[in-house]
Each structure stands twice: as C-alpha cells, then as structure tokens.
Amino acid sequence: MTETPALHALWPAPTADSAVQATVTVPGSKSVTNRALVLAALASEPGWVRRPLRSRDSQLMSDALRALGVGIEETVSSSSAGEGDSGEAWRIIPAALHGPATVDVGNAGTVMRFLPPVATLATGDIRFDGDPRSYERPLGQVITALRTLGARIDDDGRGALPLTVQGGGALEGGTVEIDASNSSQFVSALLLSAPRFNQGVEVRHVGTNLPSMPHIRMTVEMLRAAGVQVDTPESGGEKNVWRVAPGALLGRDLIVEPDLSNAQPFLAAALITGGTVTIRDWPRRTTQPGDALRRIFTDMGGSCELTDAGLVFTGTGKIHGIDVDLSEVGELTPGIAAVAALADSESVLRGVAHLRMHETDRLAALTKEINGLGGDVTETEDGLRIRPRPLHGGTFHTYDDHRMATAGAIIGLAVQDVLIENVATTAKTLPDFPKMWADMLGQEPSGAGA
Structure with missing residues (x-):
C-alpha cells in the first residue's frame, strides 16, 4: 500500500517583518x-x-x-x-x-x-x-x-x-x-x-x-x-x-463549510504580529471544533468580530499564556502550543492525552521540536506545560503530521531560521499551504514544498 515518502526537504519558514494584513479563503472542512x-x-x-x-x-x-x-x-x-x-x-x-x-x-x-x-x-x-x-x-x-x-x-x-x-x-x-x-x-x-x-x-x-x-x-x-x-x-x-x-x-x-481548524495558523499570524486577518465565510453556527479558536485566541490576547465578510481577528502583538482544557478540541493543540511558546507567561494545555495516538504522538513531538528551538515544554499526564523562553532557529520535524508542519510555521513567524522538514505533509488537509502562507505575508513562495 501507500508508503510514507522519506521526505527530508527543508522549507524555510517565512518570518513576518510587519503586522499581517490579509484576507484568507480556507478550503473546505x-x-x-x-x-x-x-x-x-x-x-x-x-x-x-x-x-x-x-x-x-x-x-x-x-x-x-x-x-x-x-x-x-x-x-x-x-x-x-x-x-x-x-x-x-x-x-x-x-x-x-x-x-x-x-x-x-x-x-x-x-x-x-x-x-x-x-x-x-x-x-x-x-x-x-x-x-x-x-x-x-x-x-x-x-x-x-x-x-x-x-x-x-x-x-x-x-x-x-x-x-x-x-x-x-x-x-x-x-x-x-x-x-x-x-x-x-x-x-x-x-x-x-x-x-x-x-x-x-x-x-x-x-x-x-x-x-x-x-x-x-x-x-x-x-x-x-x-x-x-x-x-x-x-x-x-x-x-x-x-x-x-x-x-x-x-x-x-x-x-461544505471552510475548515475552521485549518484557519488556525492564519489567525495565529494576526495574534503574533499584531495584525488583522479575515477568514472568509466563517459560519455563524457550526459544530466544527475550530470555532473554539475565537474564544481561545481572544483569551491569549486578540479580539475578533464575526461580520458578513467573515471572521475578522486582530492581535496586539502581545501574547498571553493560557490554562485551558482542550479535550473537546484536541486537534487545535499543536497550533496553540506554538503560540504559547511565544507568550509572555506560562501555559498549561490539558485534557489531550489521546493525542499520543494521532498521526504521530503529538505531545512527544511538540515537546521535542519546541525544545529543540530552545523552548521549555514538558509533558504532563494529559497535556503540556509550556514556559516561554527565547527561541532560536533550527530544524522543526513534522513526523508526517500536517498540524506539526503548521505549528512550526507559526513559530517561524517570530523566530528566524526555522526550517520545516516535509512541509508537503500539509496536503493531508490544507493543499497549497506554502503558497497561502506566502500570500498572507505578501511574500514570494520559497524553498521546498513551495
């Protein structure tokens, strides 16, 4: 059957040089x-x-x-x-x-x-x-x-x-x-x-x-x-x-509604850079777990408004730590962990022990990769404890997991020289992610997977 390709190509995650101002159309759920x-x-x-x-x-x-x-x-x-x-x-x-x-x-x-x-x-x-x-x-x-x-x-x-x-x-x-x-x-x-x-x-x-x-x-x-x-x-x-x-x-x-969980990295970009991102066609009523991002990212320092154009999310450039139970929205954990690694205070992500059996062991993978960039992440029985520290560049491995790849890209917005291994794994649910990311930043796609 299908063999996972041994892709080791490294994609240089773009660093934001200004506050992001973008409107993004996210593919279907x-x-x-x-x-x-x-x-x-x-x-x-x-x-x-x-x-x-x-x-x-x-x-x-x-x-x-x-x-x-x-x-x-x-x-x-x-x-x-x-x-x-x-x-x-x-x-x-x-x-x-x-x-x-x-x-x-x-x-x-x-x-x-x-x-x-x-x-x-x-x-x-x-x-x-x-x-x-x-x-x-x-x-x-x-x-x-x-x-x-x-x-x-x-x-x-x-x-x-x-x-x-x-x-x-x-x-x-x-x-x-x-x-x-x-x-x-x-x-x-x-x-x-x-x-x-x-x-x-x-x-x-x-x-x-x-x-x-x-x-x-x-x-x-x-x-x-x-x-x-x-x-x-x-x-x-x-x-x-x-x-x-x-x-x-x-x-x-x-x-089909837009995939709200896949809107996460773009909303995170607004939060991290102090910019504004509009996600087109955000539904006013939905069962998608990604809708929780409105509350979670607001608690971490942003603000949002649901308009006829979509969800308008604005950050201040200041990111606060969070203590949150993610048991109902576990798929959001990698992106939240990436943002938390850039926050001004400690975060505790709870209720996600089941992530050890997802595309990869996401708790172990996030701990290893964020710490490899200088972070301070420890696994708990059912989640992660993240103490912010100054991060540096390095290789961020994805383990053929699309949400690990987008988590690395989020960190790369604020940390220079982050290299994402096999960014092409984002094609699992978010085709053309490197181009969408570059378009949001007003940059030209570059590197492997672009």
Missing part, C-alpha cells in the same frame, strides 16, 4: 467532506457535495468509495442551494456496494474508521491497508464492535490494520458497548452507517473519557439532516448513549 461522502454513498438517491476539500484525506475517501462501486462525478457546477454559489462540486451516485476491493486508508483516521462499517454492507471481501503509521493507530474498538453487531472481520488478531472485512451485503446491528476514550471517531464510525443496519444501532460509550465531542455532534447533525432519527444525550437520552433508527438516507445538496 475535511471532517464535513468525508462524513458527507460516506452519507451520500449510503443514501437512497444521488446527492451533491459542493466546495469539498480536495486533499489527500478526502481523495483517499473518494477513491475508497469508488472502489466499492459508488459513482463520484467531479464537476464545476452552479448550486441550487444558494444564488450565485458556484465552484467545484461532486455528484455522488449510490450503488450496490461490492468487492472484492482494496481500500488504501493512507494515515487518515476518518477513512480507516468510517469505512469498515460501510464495508460490512458490501458483498465480497474488502481489504484495508495503509501507511505504516496507520498500523499503530487505535482501531480495535471498532473491529470488536462490528463483530458484536454481526460482522466478519479478519485481522489476524491484531485489532489493527491491515484487515479484511468479509462483506455479506447487510449487517444486523443492535446494541454495542465501546470505549471511545482514544477517539470520538469510534462512535461516529458506527453512527454513520447505522441507518443501513437492519436494527440500526445503540452505541454505549463505557470509557472514562470521551474526547472531541464536537465531532460526534457534527456526525449527529449531518445524520439528522439526511432524514435519520438519532437519539442522543443532548436530546434527552441516556448519558454516553446514541441510538440510530434504521431507515433510508436522503440524498442532499450540501455546501
């Missing part, structure tokens, strides 16, 4: 795009996904669904969902899912977790494989849950990739217990396909911790928009229990 693709593939009628994110993760998802027989036509089309709204659109044409097929998950958590439940609805064997790091990422809870619900899966007892789902064309469904302490994606994976299970599903989380709840809320909201009945703790159900009734999924015409 990966989380919304990949959920929309799965729901559209399982629908009873064709649908549209408009303004999708075109990145490695979304390409892996669309390629996988095509391998199972789903039709995906990529067009540039005008949307009936909004006057004057046009751009890239994918028409999704559901079909009887079938194998034999091989799915390359790369290192995409949404693909490796969301698609095995889909594969149980196919006929034939569906093999899942991916990058070497994907073998180390937690998947056992999903495998065990699917077996409880009636699936046949061959993983040679690993509880991890690679594996083969022996699809029988249907899945009985029912009640299942799962410990989703390592990833909310375990819950979302079962909920997304549940309308197609004979009995639907009742998912009971039995762990002590449940990170990234906004992503589960996103899954529930998108299911309901497709006509599915979902009972949740928020709607009066039992704590940590989600019930999805069996039934047909409606085809939708969906416009």
Whole structure:
C-alpha cells in the first residue's frame, strides 16, 4: 500500500517583518467532506457535495468509495442551494456496494474508521491497508464492535490494520458497548452507517473519557439532516448513549463549510504580529471544533468580530499564556502550543492525552521540536506545560503530521531560521499551504514544498 515518502526537504519558514494584513479563503472542512461522502454513498438517491476539500484525506475517501462501486462525478457546477454559489462540486451516485476491493486508508483516521462499517454492507471481501503509521493507530474498538453487531472481520488478531472485512451485503446491528476514550471517531464510525443496519444501532460509550465531542455532534447533525432519527444525550437520552433508527438516507445538496481548524495558523499570524486577518465565510453556527479558536485566541490576547465578510481577528502583538482544557478540541493543540511558546507567561494545555495516538504522538513531538528551538515544554499526564523562553532557529520535524508542519510555521513567524522538514505533509488537509502562507505575508513562495 501507500508508503510514507522519506521526505527530508527543508522549507524555510517565512518570518513576518510587519503586522499581517490579509484576507484568507480556507478550503473546505475535511471532517464535513468525508462524513458527507460516506452519507451520500449510503443514501437512497444521488446527492451533491459542493466546495469539498480536495486533499489527500478526502481523495483517499473518494477513491475508497469508488472502489466499492459508488459513482463520484467531479464537476464545476452552479448550486441550487444558494444564488450565485458556484465552484467545484461532486455528484455522488449510490450503488450496490461490492468487492472484492482494496481500500488504501493512507494515515487518515476518518477513512480507516468510517469505512469498515460501510464495508460490512458490501458483498465480497474488502481489504484495508495503509501507511505504516496507520498500523499503530487505535482501531480495535471498532473491529470488536462490528463483530458484536454481526460482522466478519479478519485481522489476524491484531485489532489493527491491515484487515479484511468479509462483506455479506447487510449487517444486523443492535446494541454495542465501546470505549471511545482514544477517539470520538469510534462512535461516529458506527453512527454513520447505522441507518443501513437492519436494527440500526445503540452505541454505549463505557470509557472514562470521551474526547472531541464536537465531532460526534457534527456526525449527529449531518445524520439528522439526511432524514435519520438519532437519539442522543443532548436530546434527552441516556448519558454516553446514541441510538440510530434504521431507515433510508436522503440524498442532499450540501455546501461544505471552510475548515475552521485549518484557519488556525492564519489567525495565529494576526495574534503574533499584531495584525488583522479575515477568514472568509466563517459560519455563524457550526459544530466544527475550530470555532473554539475565537474564544481561545481572544483569551491569549486578540479580539475578533464575526461580520458578513467573515471572521475578522486582530492581535496586539502581545501574547498571553493560557490554562485551558482542550479535550473537546484536541486537534487545535499543536497550533496553540506554538503560540504559547511565544507568550509572555506560562501555559498549561490539558485534557489531550489521546493525542499520543494521532498521526504521530503529538505531545512527544511538540515537546521535542519546541525544545529543540530552545523552548521549555514538558509533558504532563494529559497535556503540556509550556514556559516561554527565547527561541532560536533550527530544524522543526513534522513526523508526517500536517498540524506539526503548521505549528512550526507559526513559530517561524517570530523566530528566524526555522526550517520545516516535509512541509508537503500539509496536503493531508490544507493543499497549497506554502503558497497561502506566502500570500498572507505578501511574500514570494520559497524553498521546498513551495
């Protein structure tokens, strides 16, 4: 399957020589795009996904669904969902899912977790494989849950990739217990396909911790928009229990929101340089975890206003430390840690022990790389303690993790001679990041990955 390339090219992170003044259009949300693709593939009628994110993760998802027989036509089309709204659109044409097929998950958590439940609805064997790091990422809870619900899966007892789902064309469904302490994606994976299970599903989380709840809320909201009945703790159900009734999924015409988590480095640039950055099309209501940046970065010294043009964020050039629980928004941790390393006081980032099992061990990676630039970061049981110190240049390794790359770029705004190893890994969710970064700074792209 896909091998992670041994990319050692170094990208010189641009240093800001003045306060940033920029308007940025952030590509569509990966989380919304990949959920929309799965729901559209399982629908009873064709649908549209408009303004999708075109990145490695979304390409892996669309390629996988095509391998199972789903039709995906990529067009540039005008949307009936909004006057004057046009751009890239994918028409999704559901079909009887079938194998034999091989799915390359790369290192995409949404693909490796969301698609095995889909594969149980196919006929034939569906093999899942991916990058070497994907073998180390937690998947056992999903495998065990699917077996409880009636699936046949061959993983040679690993509880991890690679594996083969022996699809029988249907899945009985029912009640299942799962410990989703390592990833909310375990819950979302079962909920997304549940309308197609004979009995639907009742998912009971039995762990002590449940990170990234906004992503589960996103899954529930998108299911309901497709006509599915979902009972949740928020709607009066039992704590940590989600019930999805069996039934047909409606085809939708969906416009994907900008990826608010990927807006983080651009907002950080305003905060660090004392400038102003406008993020176009920031939604007034959203389930995306990235919306928390408005509060977090304001607490760290900036100010923001949601306008018709988008989110306008302004910094003063002064950055304050923060003590914050990031358990619901863990994906924001690398960027917050980068900003905290430039602050005027200590920061404590809590509630993110689960990041040790993300694309890389993000807590260990952030500690090593920031300290390698002269920082003072220590790991705690569930997060990081960051004591600001004068930083210096050096190589910032990314570990094939897109959010490590953008964290290094954030530090590079204020610290000269920071070299990012393999900035191209940002293509996972933020294509053309080096050019977007240079455009924001009014500079010419330079170096590897530009």
